[in-house]
Amino acid sequence: MADVGTIVGIISLGIQVADGLVKYYTAYKDRESETAHTVKRLTHLLGILEVLRKNLVDRSFQPDETSLLETIKSSVGDCEDLIKELEKETEKFTQSASGSVTAAVRVTGRRLAYPFRQSTLQKLDEDIAEICANLTLALQVLQQQDIGSVQDEIQDTKALLELVRADQISTEIKNWLNAPDASINYNDACKKKYPGTGLWFIKSPQFSTWLQTANSFLWLKGFAGCGKSVLSSTIIQHTLRHRRSNPAIGIAFFYFTFNDDAKQDTSAMLRALILQLAPQLQLHTTTTTTNNKDALLPRLHQNYRGGTPPDPALLDTLHQLITRFDDVYIILDALDESPRHKHREDLLQALAEMRSWPGPELHLLVTSRDEQDIREELVLEEEEVVVLKGGKVDADIAAFVAGHLKDNRRLRKWERFHGRIEEALTEGAKGVFRWVECQFSALEACPGSKTRLDALLGSLPRTLDKTYERMLYNIEEESVDDARRILTLLCTAKRPLKVEELIDGIAVELGDNAKFNEDSRLMNQDDIRHICPGFIEVDLNNEDRGPTVRIAHYSVQEYLESDRIVASGTARFSVRRKEANTEVASICLIYLMDEALCKACMTETWVFGYDAKYPLAAYAASSWADHYHEGDPLDPQLHRLALALFHDDENALASWANIYKWAGYKRDGLGDRILTPLYLAARLGLDPVVRVLADEATSSPTRPRKYYFESALITAATFGHASTVALLLTHSSAAINHLGFEGTALHLAARHGHLAVVDTLLAHGADIEARDYRGKSALYDAAAGGKDEVVRLLLERGAEIEPAGTYDTPLECAAAGGREAVVAMLLDRGLDPNRGRYARPLEVAREHPAVVRLLLDRGADVDLGTPTRPLALACSGGAVGVVAVLLERGADVEKAGGWAGLMERAVGNSDPKVVDLLLEHGADAKGEEGCHVTPLEAAAGLWNATAVMRRLLDAGARVNIGKEMTPLEKAAKKSSLPTARLLLERRADPNLGIQMTPLEAAADEMSESMMTLLINHGADVNKGLQMTPLEVLVQKEVIPFRLVELLVQMGADVNKGFKINPSEVALRHGYNLEGIVVIPGEIEVESIEGAGTLGEKKEMVIVIGPKAANSS
Structure with missing residues (x-):
């Protein structure tokens, strides 16, 4: 048997070499941009080596595992020469540095050429890649030896779900992002898996290549029912095992789902992937800063707080997340279950963009049936496709x-x-x-x-179709109607229905005597299974919503909706989308207008039990209009039911709105308050209903209530119903320029980007220059929102490009929002890039590098500001991309406040990237001239700006120099332990202060952990500039005697003070400091969390009743 010790020896040498190279390159802060990729790969290698060594050392190899060990030895042995070659390179580097790594850091401005040559770095990368490939193979062999017997272990699933769980993300952000839960689908697929399922693929060279090759892609294609989703779960599980060799690997997955609208489009996929990857950054082992990690999701939330972010913004956030890992593995199952004529084109375009991203981090694997649009869009090499068929x-x-x-x-x-x-x-x-x-x-x-x-x-039966045909034939005749209703509801529902929702949907009777019949309710889910055996599945594990029912497989729904069933003897079970939606919309309306339901939900107390007594109410209230639009609005029964809802003396209408509100749906004009039937019909774009209600209003001898048509027109415009807008204008053209709370109909349509509505309104005579309550025209709204096509249309129709009477211009609005295309369009119309009202375009674009570059290309003055210069604003905002562009274009540093002023701004934003950039361009890290505080002093005043402080200290900032306070004094005043700890590590004087000593400041803040830290590093307990630390404490309104005892214990003089005698003041409060007696002896002083132990033996302290004997 191969010698394990020999293998471990080679690996240990590799660890030593890789660790040395990482330390060498990371020591040169000014060369990070050149070495970042190499450092990332070295860190990856180090992780693999350490995990492999641990696996080998911890494992007891059996006599029958000779071949396993030989395979591992062969893979590791192939690396030995490469590791020794890296060792020689390390020796060359240290020779050229003429000393230790620390010494190298101190050589300011020195250029050590050889280690940083492109050829050297490229050769290193090649060697590292080859070593990683061999070691990964060895690790996989070791970890997969027993893979078949453990692949379905609960522990694997638990580990995966813990990894993607978003506990670290705030509830507010999670609720706002509203990402669908892909773990539900993953768990469902795992239930169908048996030991050994999919191992043929896991052991294949295609899977190994996908794991190891930079920027890799795989498409697994197969016909319906061939097990793609189950195989996806196996792939996810084993990708997780691969991740264990490097915690800087991210994993995310998504299952497109044919019977859940929330899991079918690009936005749903991106939101799910983002929410899975974001918390994994907490486990990242590379040098990404905490500030940059935490900013991504909050920044997205801040920019799109009012709604769901658009797909481009989600893609950008996902890209930024991915670049913060060494590798990210994304598995997307069932692309074909994203509806082809509804969402799939956008989805495939998003995948194409993801595949075009530069960098080696992303590894993408997708599964689907072999459909033409997917095949044509993916455009893959032969080795990137795996066909699921055969033995x-x-x-x-x-x-x-x-x-x-x-x-x-x-x-x-x-x-x-x-x-x-x-x-x-x-x-x-x-x-x-x-x-x-x-x-x-x-x-x-x-x-x-x-x-x-x-x-x-x-x-x-020979085929799946014949199987389904036989299963439908076998449904009992008395159950046919219920079975047909069940299949129709499940194929058409916008989400999986709860068992109780489906039961009530079956109990609705259509026809001339339409009603909800409680006596027709089935008893439970077993009855549903009995009626439709083999066609449905009940998911009992939905903790949030209870058991749900769904079509068992995509192929079932495909067959029911196909022409093939029509030609069979089971055509009565056929599901036609338009007719099915018409039926479901009717079911929802009948249910909502149930007399008992309407009466019950008009009482406020009923909100606490409506979903138990009428479980379908929430779904019907939120979804009937969607089914109405996808069905046939002119169907006689559906049209009659819709009119009945709006004509029922507002009882049914009010109860519907109440249910909608109580169910917790987004406030979008429904449920907030009852306005008018016409308003609500227009809000939903129900043209046949709007036509009848408008006709009734215009022909009625009674004058309609005030703003009857106006409010309806504005809401129809807001939600993009162009045909409804045209219909309303034929009944009341005078409403077209009515100014509502948020503007005219044209304002709202422009703001939301509804091009067809804007065109319709202009064609009917809308005032293109009408002003809203802010005095702004529709062009402002379109420009600020980046609605390119609407801006173009408004300009073509003669919109004034710089309207008078406003405090800013459309160009400023577009620049501030980063709307590059709109800015270009406005500049093409001859606008001056240097002219603004509130501020110049270049100033308001301070967070958007592309817009800044465009403005400069079109003649903007890089130094023109009112009064603050663009460069200064960009530094304050932490916009490193904009700072880079402005410096590249020759911005005058002195006009922007000088290097000292710029450094103060950058430090104040706690952004190390901007600080690095300024230092690279000549800023002085000391900053002791030209500003009221030094950069290091400013950073110390922030809660935790240690990343910035390290940059400044490495670049020469003096740790004890300040203007208002010393850096350590300021850190103590802010009670920032990480900051103080860093400063003390860099030899800050714990007794040096300007206004107070650091210990005096810590005592003033009553921070026990800070006081302990300072004393531990030599702070004098009797020294102060205004008062002694003990004197500070005894003058507090409530004396913190625990801290007093700490100081006395460490030698504070109870009778020494600048202004008062601490012992006398304490005695007036009933405490006798003289009663704290120090008895000779040895004891380790208690450690304070975060501050460390005092590190030496002190005299034992005994408190002899701190209360004075005669406190009166």
């Missing part, structure tokens, strides 16, 4: 069949025939897992006789 998939099916026969209690009656059943199902499956699942349903229902079994196995 390897058949082996997975065989394992599935064997496992299911063994585990399913309802199949125990066939135990004598398991071998025969296994052979028949495996042979008949032809690579389709779903076909096997359906045959199991038939076996469960089959009476337990050999004759019946022979008949069943002898007549197995």
Whole structure:
């Protein structure tokens, strides 16, 4: 057997070399931009080496594992020469540095050429990549030895869910982002997996290459029911195992879901991936700063607090997250379940953008059926495609069949025939897992006789379609109507329905005597399963919403909606989208207008129990209008029901709005208050209903209530219903320029980017220069929101480009929002890039490098400000990209406040990147001239700006120099332990202050941990500039005697003070400091969390009753 010690020796040498190289390169702060990639790869290598060594040392190899150990030895042995080559390189580097790493750091401005040459770094990267490839193989062999027997362990799933759980993200941000939970789908797929499922792929070179190759991509394609989702769960699980070799790896996944609208579009995918990756940054081991990590999601939230961020903003955030890891593995399952004519084109474009991102970090794997649009958009090389068919998939099916026969209690009656059943199902499956699942349903229902079994196995349907056709034939005749209703509701619902919701949907009767019939309610989920065996699944693990029901497989819904079922003998079960939506909309309206429901929900107390008594109410209230639009609004029954809702003396209308509000849906004009039936119909774009209500209003002898048409027009414009807007204008053209709370209809349409509505309003004579309550025209709203097409249309129709009477201009609005295309459009119209009212465009664009570059290209003066210069504003805002552009374009540092002023601004924003940039361009880290505080002093006054402070200290800032306070004094005043600890590590004088000594300041703040830290580093307990520390404490309104005792214990003189005698003051408060007696002896002083122990033996302290004997 190979010698484990030899292998471990090679690995230990590798750890030593890699660690030395990391320390060498990270010591040169001024060369980070050149060495960042190499340092990242070295850190990755170091992680693999350490995990591999731990696995080898901790494991006891058995005699029968000789071949395993030889394989590992071979892989590690292939690295030995490369590791020794790296060792030689390290020796060259240290020779050229002429001393230690610390000495190298102190050589200001020195250029050590060889280690930083591009050729040197490239050779290092090549060697590191080769070592990583070999070691990763060794680690996989070691970790996957028992992979087949443990792949479904609960521990793996638990570890994955803990990794992607967003506990570190604030509840406010999580609720705002509203990301769908992909772990539900992952758990469902894991339940269908048996030991060994998918191992053929895990052990394949394609999977290994995908894990190890930079910027890799794989498409797993296969026909419906071949097990893609189950295989995805296996891939996710084993990618997690790969991650254990490097905590700087991120993992995220998403399952597109045909029966859940919330899991079908690009936005849902991006929001889920972001929420999974963001908390993983907490475990990142590279040198990314805390400030930059934490800023991503809060910044996105701040920019789009009022709603869901657009896809480009989500993509940008995801990209930034990915670049903060060494590698990120993203698995996307079932692209084909994103509706082709609704969301898929945008999804494929987003994937194309993700694949175009520079950098090696992203590894993307997707699964789907082989559909033309997906195939044409992906444009892949042959090695990037894996076709799921053939013997390897058949082996997975065989394992599935064997496992299911063994585990399913309802199949125990066939135990004598398991071998025969296994052979028949495996042979008949032809690579389709779903076909096997359906045959199991038939076996469960089959009476337990050999004759019946022979008949069943002898007549197995050849295809999935034939299987579904037979299953529909077998539905009992008396259950056909309920089964058809169940399948229609589940195929059409906007999300998985709860069991109780589905039961109430079945109990609604359509036709001339339409009503909700409580007597028709089924008893429970078992009744649903009995009516539709094999077609549905009940998910019992939905903690938030209770058990939900869904179509069992995408192929079921596809068959029910296809033309193939129409040509079969089961056409009555066919689900046609338009007719099905019409039916579901009718069901929802009938339910909402149930008399008992309407009466009950008009009482405020009913809110606490409505969902239990009427479980379908919330879904019906929130979704009926969506089904109405996707159905046939002119269907006689649906049209009659919709009119009835709006004509029912506002009782049904009010109850619907109440349910909508109580169900917690987003406030968007419904539920806040009842306005008018016309307003609500216009808000939803219900044109047939709007037409009738508008006709009634204009023909009625009674004058409509004030603003009846105006409010309806504005809400229709706000929500983009162009046809509704046109319809309303034919009834009341006078409403077109009505000024509402947020502007005219044109303002609202422009603000939300509804091009067709803007066009309709202008065609009907809307005033293009109408002003809102801020005095602004619609062009402002479109420009500020980046609505390019609306801006173009307004300009073509003659909108004034610089309207008078406002405090800013459309150009300023667009520049401030980073709307590059709009800025270009306005500049093309001849606007002066240097002219503004509130501020110049270059000043307000201070967070947007692309806009700044565009303005400069078009003639903006880089130094013109009112009064603050653009460069100064950019430094204050932490906009490193803008600072870089302005310096590149020759911004005058002196006009912007000088290097000292700029450094103060950058430090105040606690952004190390801007500080680094200023230092690179000549800023003085000392900053002792030209500013009222030094940069280090300013940083020390922030709560935790240690990253910035390290940059300043490494660049020569003097640790004891300040103007208002010394840096340590300021840190003590702010009670910032991390800051004080760093300063003391860099030899700050614990007794030096300007206004107070640091210990005096800490006593003033009554910070026990800060006082302990300072004393631990030599602070004099009797020294002060205004008062002694003890004197400070005894003058507090409530004396902190624990801190007093600490000072006395450490030698404070109870009778020494600048202004008062501490012992006398304490005595007046009933405490006798003289009673604190120090008895000779030795004891370790108690450690304060974060401050460390005092590090030496002090005299034992005994407090002899601190209360005075005669306190009166």
